[in-house]
Amino acid sequence: MARYCFCLQVKPERMAEYAERHRAVWPEMRQALTDTGWRNYSLFLRDDGLLIGYVEADDLAAAQAAMARTEVNARWQAEMAEFFTGLEERGPDEGFQLLTEVFHLEGK
């Protein structure tokens, strides 16, 4: 299993609504993420709209591809697209900027 971190940029004026929507992610969207191998997945928001995603997966590219084949993902991403800047023609799930892991400690 690998760990991944990505960034997106939420429009600052839409942050409150973005957070509100994520308190009520559709159960079928959560189920699809689970079914396609997204594990320990969290989203964090900085006060300027920087959105950080952290997720664990056996293979994120495969999990993204499997998710992209679901009908619920297309509906969800279409509703989320307006919250972001800098995506150009991509969906939020296609505009991930992956960061490089430079340190890991398992702990206990």
Add this chain to the structure above:
Amino acid sequence: MARYCFCLQVKPERMAEYAERHRAVWPEMRQALTDTGWRNYSLFLRDDGLLIGYVEADDLAAAQAAMARTEVNARWQAEMAEFFTGLEERGPDEGFQLLTEVFHLEGK
């Protein structure tokens, strides 16, 4: 157990050296983090020097305070300080900007 995400800013011209240093974190530093309750702790670096930390802990403030009381942390943070910008008079371990968790999926 809670999940935490924080940001720091590494000087872009020092990123390679910062990453190199983190491939060889002192064993006693790793042990101190483990002993003070830092779990599943990762650092990720974006190509402009944005550093993202993800860590799980029962109470990060308590884990930070416990770490701050160790001698090895003082030595490590003194060596790391020069890699960062925007810390003013604080050490890297005191300048954490915590983000807000807006979504979590446990997965399976």
